[in-house]
Amino acid sequence: MINEVNDPKFEVKKFHQITQGAYLVGLLGHISAIFLFWYIGVTELVIFNILFSCPAFASALYLNNNKHENYAFFLACVELLFHQVLCTYFLGWGFGAHFWLIYLAGLSFFNPNWNRKVQFGLLILICIVYVTISIVFKHGIYSLDTDMLHFSYISNAVFTIIITSLLINFYAQSTKRLEHNLRQEQKVTKRLLEKIRGLFGQQISQKIAQHMISSEEEIKTTNFDASIMFLDIRDFTVFADSRAPSEVAKFQNIVFGELIEIIRKNNGVVLQLLGDGLMAVFGAPIKYDGHEKDAVKSGFEILQCINQLVEEEKIPEIKIGIGLHSGNIVAGNIGNDERKAYSLTGKNVIIAARIESLNKTYNSQFLISENIFDRMEKSDVDIEEIGDVKLKGMETPTKIFKLA
Known part of the structure; x- marks a missing residue:
């Protein structure tokens, strides 16, 4: 051995x-x-x-x-x-x-x-x-x-x-x-590593799991220029209250299974899965340019996917809200030796969450900030400028654009 x-x-x-x-x-x-x-x-x-x-x-x-x-x-x-x-x-x-x-x-x-x-x-x-x-x-x-x-x-x-x-x-x-x-031990270790990567990836993301397992050093808390996505399923509480828990779980597995895959293939990382939404980041923990374009592309593909699932009667008709913002954030492992989680912190994370919540106000499904707007592909996209909006807890107004 x-x-x-x-x-x-x-x-x-x-x-x-x-x-x-x-x-x-x-x-x-x-x-x-x-x-x-x-x-x-x-x-x-x-x-x-x-x-x-x-x-x-x-x-x-x-x-x-x-x-x-x-x-x-x-x-x-x-x-x-x-x-x-x-x-x-x-x-x-x-x-x-x-x-x-x-x-x-x-x-x-x-x-x-x-x-x-x-x-x-x-x-x-x-x-x-x-x-x-x-x-x-x-x-x-x-x-x-x-x-x-x-x-x-x-x-x-x-x-x-x-x-x-x-x-x-x-x-x-x-x-x-x-x-x-x-050789036998290497096979066992390989299978165990794959199992750990799979289980670990289920809890955070395959990209972060792979990065943490393959890296000799622990993931450090670092500044990133990244795009943050918040997504919320509208009226989920009403939906869940009127259905059996098994039906709600089936719905969540179908929807989030598709959304996670869309975000993953566009170089994004899903950091949190809530009962009625998710938070994702593009541009961390691996830095790269053009994350704003990937985030917008993911948003449109998510909307298209939800519509398709409804048309195929795999899920009941629902509405979602997506909010995107980009800027400097702090990302890394947060916690103690008992438990750590890869998380995002910083003002720009809060701004992204506030933008998503505005979908209810403007009866929209996809809102972005000016930072995203300046760097996204604008061809063949119907863009409506909402203007400067005073977000809760923020002193400076943020210019908001509606994509859907």
């Missing part, structure tokens, strides 16, 4: 398993070596194995089993180094003890607790020892007959190959398992 790949504890556990087996093999091997050296008459090596080699590997087993992996590994490395040097000294290069130095060189990189300097330092030491004994100890103190010498040489070589291959195989299989688990 992914956690295993990056988890130091997993590396230590894996190292513990490998070395525990290696120390057991080492102990049994050196017990056998006692009888071998006794058989060929090398008393010094018999004594060395009894007094140092076997106790060293027995101690390594004990230390390793009690979570002292570093001490155990160090003790085993020291024994292997001295043992091969002494074997080569007494029996010569042709005995083949030097093969175990190659095995030891590989082991120097198996300990995850040792830093690179220690690992490479041990490797350099082994190389120096290897070259030195190959030159100095060509011929040993003891002479063996040719057959015994050849047998020992081949035996040491074969056992070194087998044990080294088993270690490599263990790591290769572990790597394959980890790669398989990693």
